[in-house]
Amino acid sequence: MSFVKLEKVGKTYGAINVLKDLDLRVDKHEVVCLIGPSGCGKSTMLRCINGLEGIQHGKIFIGDLEVSSPIVDMNAVRRRVGMVFQHFNLFPHMTAIENVMVAQRRVLGKEKQTARDIAFRLLSRVGLEKEIDKYPEALSGGQQQRVAIARTLAMSPQALLLDEITSALDPELVGEVLEIVRELAHEGMTMLLATHEMSFAREVATRVCFVAEGRIYEEGPAEKILSDPDLPKTQAFLRRLVESHRL
Amino acid sequence: MNQTIGDPARSPDGLLVADRADAGGDKAPRGVPSMIPPIVATVVFPPVGLVSLVSAIGYRRSVREGNPSVTQAVRARDWATYAFGAALTTLIVAGIAAFLLLNDHAVLRAYFDLDSLKKSLPDIAGAFVDNLTISIIAEVGIIVWALILAVGRSMPGRAYAPIRLLVVGYIDLFRALPGLLTILLIGFGLPATGIDFFASMSLYQTGAIALVVVYGAYVAEIFRGAMDAIPSGQLAAARSLGFGYFGAMRHIILPQAIRSTLPSLLNWYISVLKDTSLLSVLGLVEGLTTARIQVTFISNLTPLVGVSLCFLVVTLPLSRLTDYIIVRSARKRQGKA
Numbered sequence: 001m002s003f004v005k006l007e008k009v010g011k012t013y014g015a016i017n018v019l020k021d022l023d024l025r026v027d028k029h030e031v032v033c034l035i036g037p038s039g040c041g042k043s044t045m046l047r048c049i050n051g052l053e054g055i056q057h058g059k060i061f062i063g064d065l066e067v068s069s070p071i072v073d074m075n076a077v078r079r080r081v082g083m084v085f086q087h088f089n090l091f092p093h094m095t096a097i098e099n100v101m102v103a104q105r106r107v108l109g110k111e112k113q114t115a116r117d118i119a120f121r122l123l124s125r126v127g128l129e130k131e132i133d134k135y136p137e138a139l140s141g142g143q144q145q146r147v148a149i150a151r152t153l154a155m156s157p158q159a160l161l162l163d164e165i166t167s168a169l170d171p172e173l174v175g176e177v178l179e180i181v182r183e184l185a186h187e188g189m190t191m192l193l194a195t196h197e198m199s200f201a202r203e204v205a206t207r208v209c210f211v212a213e214g215r216i217y218e219e220g221p222a223e224k225i226l227s228d229p230d231l232p233k234t235q236a237f238l239r240r241l242v243e244s245h246r247l
Numbered sequence: 248m249n250q251t252i253g254d255p256a257r258s259p260d261g262l263l264v265a266d267r268a269d270a271g272g273d274k275a276p277r278g279v280p281s282m283i284p285p286i287v288a289t290v291v292f293p294p295v296g297l298v299s300l301v302s303a304i305g306y307r308r309s310v311r312e313g314n315p316s317v318t319q320a321v322r323a324r325d326w327a328t329y330a331f332g333a334a335l336t337t338l339i340v341a342g343i344a345a346f347l348l349l350n351d352h353a354v355l356r357a358y359f360d361l362d363s364l365k366k367s368l369p370d371i372a373g374a375f376v377d378n379l380t381i382s383i384i385a386e387v388g389i390i391v392w393a394l395i396l397a398v399g400r401s402m403p404g405r406a407y408a409p410i411r412l413l414v415v416g417y418i419d420l421f422r423a424l425p426g427l428l429t430i431l432l433i434g435f436g437l438p439a440t441g442i443d444f445f446a447s448m449s450l451y452q453t454g455a456i457a458l459v460v461v462y463g464a465y466v467a468e469i470f471r472g473a474m475d476a477i478p479s480g481q482l483a484a485a486r487s488l489g490f491g492y493f494g495a496m497r498h499i500i501l502p503q504a505i506r507s508t509l510p511s512l513l514n515w516y517i518s519v520l521k522d523t524s525l526l527s528v529l530g531l532v533e534g535l536t537t538a539r540i541q542v543t544f545i546s547n548l549t550p551l552v553g554v555s556l557c558f559l560v561v562t563l564p565l566s567r568l569t570d571y572i573i574v575r576s577a578r579k580r581q582g583k584a
Contacts, residue, residue: 052483079489089484093503103488106498148484155488 003028003063003159003190004049004081010057011041011048018044019055020214026159029188033201033222036211037237042194043086045211046161049192050083063158079107082157086164088144090136096147097123097132100154108155115154122150126180142173149180160184162193198241202226210234283344292330292337299323299330356547363549367541371550375534375557381451382520385458389519390512392463397470397504398496414467421464427525433457434529454526462519469511473504507576513569517562534558 002025011019018041026032034042047053049060051067051074060068067077090099100119104110110118123132126146136144145165152160162181166174178200185191185204195201201208201222208225210218210233218231229235306323309316347355399407399414421429434453437445445453477500485495505512524535532540534554541550 047483050487052486074486075489075491078487083484083487085480085484085487087478087480089478089480091481091484091499091503093506102498103485103490106494107489151488 005061008058009055011055022215026192030206031185031191031204033205033208034194040211041214042211043163046163081159082152083161084148084165086168088148092136095133100151104154122153126150141169142176145177159190164194295333296330299326302326358552360547360549363547367550368553371538371553374537377533378523381455382523385455386516388459389462389466393466396467418464426461429461430457450531469508473508510569510573
């Protein structure tokens, strides 16, 4: 049964059609990678699923809940689906551990000590048990992104949306973040990620979707899409990547 | 220089003779004190100028010898700057001092009569406590009220449009009116409503309310600016964690906004404190009013200087603190703290 389902989703910014009749299904325990040129709508798609942006047409389901319905409690939906951002968006006025605690306490209403224990466990898991009392500005980009992942995991989400989480990082810091995503994939976390890391997509993705013209242009197993795509735009995109040494 | 002022005093000119007679009781030998500023200027400036000149000449010589030294050039330039600074400072300080000593110290006595100061300061300081109390109570009210206004103004969506409109109207109105006018309207208006709750209010309470109404509008704009300056990713991250709009405001956005406005808030508090003196129009006998009453009694402006001191004791350290906070937070952002 598909956990995330998009049916004929359409979204416009003014006169620009960002998403057009987009269909997508993500099953439980699936890791789906969205690839495609900048501005193709990958990020918008993720933001729509999380209700950070509204849509004009179509329906979006998470589990059995229609999240595109105007009467749904979006806050409850967001608790089920975590999101990690390109620019981390850590709260700068809180330490690492406070960042991981704040939503547990203020949204889920957990006791301070309980929240702290969970936060410490998650930060240890992403290898930051020594940095828990540092402010985000004192952390490297890779460390900040790992805190952001821990912050999202603290809400016990049933699925994760990862929006180009390594593209703002220096190349040498990409690995430490991807390592965590890799572990989550092995544990069976349902994930939908927009990414430019093709080798990583090849490694963890159960399915790769090439997004173009506001819809899923071509999709299939990672090996097939990334090595031998059928459609011309996918081929052109991969060729450009090869030329710029990113594949 | 003072001789020229002193000499004509012996002339038959009535005014000047009267002036001399007036100062006759002054036991200090006349002429010496007003000479002090030029003397100080003469003493302070030449050494600095001399060093400056010497280092400049030294540098010129080394250039002539075809072997210009960078250290020497830098020192010559530095000393030239010092000489200019010393000259300018001396000029300004000497000018002020000369003004105070003009007309046989009459200026000095008009402003700084120690006896008057000693007599009037206790009363003034006592009344100034009212200014402090009202300003602190008002400041708390201003911050709360301004936060409400700022959140109201930035509420999203069409549903809140009327609220946004109301808030914008309020802010525009009270920023457009002179503060004194609002104070008169509220200070006299509230008791005149005849509603028991308002009618029974003291001058302190109506005065503080008036200040909250006026300054709430200004400070709300400060908060709104600070909220706008927070990257949109912060709200997105908070919402994605399940925070509702007001929860995100309360726990994520406003704490950051308030932190960044702390220097502005301190500046506005200084304004609020200063404007508590406007409440005298309502009949409140605060520090400045007390000082003015004393001025009419003793025919000397020193009590006004006394109340100035009261204000300065509070406002000057606050100004320094504000600058310190700005510098510190800038350093912190750059990761040096």
